Amino acid sequence: MNKVKVGILGAGHIAAVHAGLLKQDERVEIVGIADIFEEKAQELAAEAGPDVRTAGSIEELIALGVDTVYITTPNTMHVSPVLHCLKNNVNVFSEKPMATSEEEARQIRDAARESRGCYNLGMNRRYAYVYKKIKSYMDSGQLDAYSAHFKMNRGELLHPAWTSDPAKTGGFLYETPFHLMDLCRYYFGEVKKVKCQATQAVSGSELDNFAILLTFESGLVMTFNTFAHSGWSFPFEAIEIYGKYSTASTAELETVKVACGLEGEIDSSDYHLMPVSKKWGYEEENRLFIDALVNGTEPPVNAEEAYKSTFLLTSIYESAKTGEEINVADQLNKVLS
Numbered sequence: 001m002n003k004v005k006v007g008i009l010g011a012g013h014i015a016a017v018h019a020g021l022l023k024q025d026e027r028v029e030i031v032g033i034a035d036i037f038e039e040k041a042q043e044l045a046a047e048a049g050p051d052v053r054t055a056g057s058i059e060e061l062i063a064l065g066v067d068t069v070y071i072t073t074p075n076t077m078h079v080s081p082v083l084h085c086l087k088n089n090v091n092v093f094s095e096k097p098m099a100t101s102e103e104e105a106r107q108i109r110d111a112a113r114e115s116r117g118c119y120n121l122g123m124n125r126r127y128a129y130v131y132k133k134i135k136s137y138m139d140s141g142q143l144d145a146y147s148a149h150f151k152m153n154r155g156e157l158l159h160p161a162w163t164s165d166p167a168k169t170g171g172f173l174y175e176t177p178f179h180l181m182d183l184c185r186y187y188f189g190e191v192k193k194v195k196c197q198a199t200q201a202v203s204g205s206e207l208d209n210f211a212i213l214l215t216f217e218s219g220l221v222m223t224f225n226t227f228a229h230s231g232w233s234f235p236f237e238a239i240e241i242y243g244k245y246s247t248a249s250t251a252e253l254e255t256v257k258v259a260c261g262l263e264g265e266i267d268s269s270d271y272h273l274m275p276v277s278k279k280w281g282y283e284e285e286n287r288l289f290i291d292a293l294v295n296g297t298e299p300p301v302n303a304e305e306a307y308k309s310t311f312l313l314t315s316i317y318e319s320a321k322t323g324e325e326i327n328v329a330d331q332l333n334k335v336l337s
């Protein structure tokens with residue numbers, strides 16, 4: 001069997017997580033690692049395997065003979081290398097976010113439609129154990145959600161240093177909050193309308209405090225709070241979902257409780273002992289992406305799906321900036337038609 005020949009662009013924190021997992025997949029050969037800093041590329045290449053080569057750019061990386069590239073550079077540095085890969089029919093696993101504007105997300109979606117390369121966005125929360133458990137209750141009809149509250153705080157915007165620079169992040173919502181914006185679509189379907197109130201609480205350069213009200217096509221309503229500088233007091237990420245006589249709740253990616261019925265048992269799981277690469281969903285998202293390449297099937301979060309989550313996020317920013325309620329469904333239908 002021909003192996004999937006992988007290159008990684010951006011040799012930082014998340015690149016090491018993906019490299020560690022890809023190294024264990026016998027269907028994959030890690031061919032090269034690229035970074036603007038040669039020593040960072042060398043360090044990760046040494047960890048990834050004895051024959052892994054280094055490069056300084058996306059062009060050099062592809063020239064090493066890779067057929068698949070992981071894009072793990074800071075947020076606003078995803079679009080250009082992704083488009084380069086798709087134009088050259090190279091498969092792409094892009095870390096989140098897809099892009100930091102609707103126009104750029106659309107460019108990627110359109111390029112993916114034209115390309116023989118496969119595009120996948122790394123939305124690991126979909127495969128995190130706590131969230132998979134809740135999804136299975138929803139899919140089986142045991143948890144019929146009507147209402148929800150999601151919280152996705154960050155402790156600080158200090159590490160890595162670029163997270164405090166909106167020119168590199170695209171804005172705070174493109175940081176960790178993007179994960180749960182995608183998760184709410186994954187759980188509840190398409191959003192009909194959104195209203196957001198946001199302030200510049202601590203940061204000198206951007207909105208960093210968001211209270212968001214979302215109404216879904218299904219009628220479900222939810223609140224979403226996210227604050228960028230709360231400290232890492234546990235749980236900084238938590239969701240609650242309410243159905244008829246039922247509640248699901250999580251604390252970080254560690255524990256989940258699902259209570260169905262007025263007298264039923266509470267199903268409670270604790271994933272503290274599981275390795276992060278597994279419990280946070282990275283293992284499964286990588287396996288599903290490589291499955292798609294090997295089998296020629298659709299990847300788990302293709303460009304159409306990634307575009308819709310990005311569109312939701314740009315709509316929230318629009319509401320934050322204008323103070324208006326945004327009819328997301330109408331606007332999305334216009335750009336899709």
Ligand SMILES: NC(=O)c1ccc[n+]([C@@H]2O[C@H](COP(=O)([O-])OP(=O)(O)OC[C@H]3O[C@@H](n4cnc5c(N)ncnc54)[C@H](O)[C@@H]3O)[C@@H](O)[C@H]2O)c1
Pocket residue numbers: 009010011012013014015034035036037040056057072073074075077095096097122124160175
């Ligand atoms: N899915 C998740 O749970 C998750 C977790 C962490 C980070 N991320 C995402 O992954 C991306 C990287 O985050 P990180 O925490 O690994 O950051 P990081 O700062 O640790 O790593 C980024 C690396 O990219 C390199 N780089 C910067 N510009 C480059 C360029 N033009 N070409 C090549 N290399 C370049 C840097 O030198 C650095 O080594 C971000 O988009 C972030 O949002 C996702």
